[in-house]
Amino acid sequence: MAQARRADNTITVPLPGGLIVTDRRLSHAELRPLSGYEEEWLSRYRGQPSALTTTGLLTACLVGIGGAAVTDDLVRQLLVGDRDYLILSLRRMTLGDRFQGVLPCPACDARMDVSFNADHVPIERRLQTADAYTLELGPPAERPRTIRFRLPTGGDQETVLGLDSAAAVDALLDRCILDDGGTPLSLEDRAAVVAAMDRLAPQLDLELDLICPECGHGFLVPFDISAVFFHEMGINGAQLLRETHALALAYHWSEAEILSLDRERRRAYLGLLRETWAHE
Numbered sequence: 001m002a003q004a005r006r007a008d009n010t011i012t013v014p015l016p017g018g019l020i021v022t023d024r025r026l027s028h029a030e031l032r033p034l035s036g037y038e039e040e041w042l043s044r045y046r047g048q049p050s051a052l053t054t055t056g057l058l059t060a061c062l063v064g065i066g067g068a069a070v071t072d073d074l075v076r077q078l079l080v081g082d083r084d085y086l087i088l089s090l091r092r093m094t095l096g097d098r099f100q101g102v103l104p105c106p107a108c109d110a111r112m113d114v115s116f117n118a119d120h121v122p123i124e125r126r127l128q129t130a131d132a133y134t135l136e137l138g139p140p141a142e143r144p145r146t147i148r149f150r151l152p153t154g155g156d157q158e159t160v161l162g163l164d165s166a167a168a169v170d171a172l173l174d175r176c177i178l179d180d181g182g183t184p185l186s187l188e189d190r191a192a193v194v195a196a197m198d199r200l201a202p203q204l205d206l207e208l209d210l211i212c213p214e215c216g217h218g219f220l221v222p223f224d225i226s227a228v229f230f231h232e233m234g235i236n237g238a239q240l241l242r243e244t245h246a247l248a249l250a251y252h253w254s255e256a257e258i259l260s261l262d263r264e265r266r267r268a269y270l271g272l273l274r275e276t277w278a279h280e
Contacts, residue, residue, distance in 0.1 A: 009033050009262060010063055013089050016123055016202030017079045017151075019065065020131040026066025027127070029086060033093045034061060034233075036240060036259030036266060042230060043237030050226045051157035054083050061090060076155035081202030083154050084226060085123060088204065091229040092118050094263055099228070103210070107217035114208060121225065124203045132178055135196045137189050145181035149193055151201045152176055243270060 010032045019026040034042075038060050045053065055075050062070040065078075075083075097118040102111050128151075136144035156175050160168040173190060176197070185193070206223040243266060244258045250273050258266065 009264075011089065011093065013086070014125075015065075015078075015082045016085050016125040016127075016204075017082050018128045019074075019078055019082070020128055021066075021068065021077075024066075025128060026068055029065045029082075030063035031086065031089055031093065032061055032063055033262035033264065034090065035262050036244065039233060039236065039240050039263065040259060042233040043235075043240065046230070046234030046237075049158075049161050050224070050230060051154060051161060053230050054087055054226055055154055055158065057090065058083065058086055062086070073155075076158065077153055079128070079202060080152050080154065080157065081124070081126075081204060084204045085202070087226045087229060088118065088121060091225065091232075095229075095232060101228070103208075103221060105212035105215060105217055106219055108212060108215040110212055110214035112210065112212060114210065116208070121204060121206050124205070126200060126202045128200075133196070133200060135193060137181070137185075137192060145183065146179075147177065147181050147185070147189070147193060148179035149177050149197065151197055243267070246270060246273065 010030050012028050012030050014028055015026070034057075038057060041056065041060075042053070045056075055072055058075045058078075059070060059072045062075065064070060065074060068074060078086075098115065099118070100113070100115040103114050104111055132148055132150045135147045135149065137147055138144040152172055152175075156172050159175065160171045163171055173194065177185070177193065204225065206225065208221045208223050209218070210221060211218045244255060247253055247258045247266070247269060248255065251269070261269075
């Protein structure tokens with residue numbers, strides 16, 4: 001999963017699924033690093049639903065998708081797994097490969113240090129060959145019923161925001177079923193369609209298998225990389241303001257000029273300033 005940056009600091013990554021547009025699969029995406037503007041935006045909208053934050057951040061930081069111009073509508077058309085992978089790529093560009101955090105034990109509430117590398121995130125790549133799929137349902141001895149469906153996208157996630165989890169799953173599935181074969185689907189039929197979606201969709205599905213060092217309790221924790229990254233960046237608003245203040249005082253740059261820098265470049269200048277001040 002090594003990411004090679006070009007001279008302009010952008011990277012090109014293969015999408016785990018890809019986007020089918022007019023019979024053409026867009027298979028790669030170009031990303032630029034977050035600038036101070038995106039960092040400020042993440043801090044300002046801290047706590048916003050992840051689906052909305054993902055759309056906003058990818059619209060800002062995607063340079064291109066398979067040669068297609070990036071719009072918020074195109075970003076919403078990306079499969080959920082592709083969006084998750086692009087956020088993981090942005091996180092690595094911004095904060096590196098190492099994830100570190102603290103989680104409570106559900107048995108004794110002791111705080112546990114947790115760390116892992118981005119290379120340990122399982123990525124199930126399933127290249128898309130069509131913008132919709134079919135599934136035959138019904139007893140083998142009878143004439144099967146053909147169901148036509150598509151895979152969930154970021155736009156679908158945004159549409160079901162505000163619903164409780166069960167209602168959101170039902171609403172999302174209803175959006176993705178394009179043709180029910182003329183008969184409403186039973187619960188078993190709907191489960192079969194969901195299973196087919198899971199087999200076809202690219203996924204990043206990370207669960208941490210943990211054992212509490214205090215009480216020995218073992219448990220699994222789903223790890224939402226997007227939510228974690230947005231939280232990491234959202235708490236840095238005060239630090240960004242201090243960095244902007246220091247650079248403005250030293251170089252007399254405008255706020256706009258400073259915020260246009262990416263994090264790595266901004267902190268390189270701050271490092272030079274600290275060296276200068278240390279020798280004065």
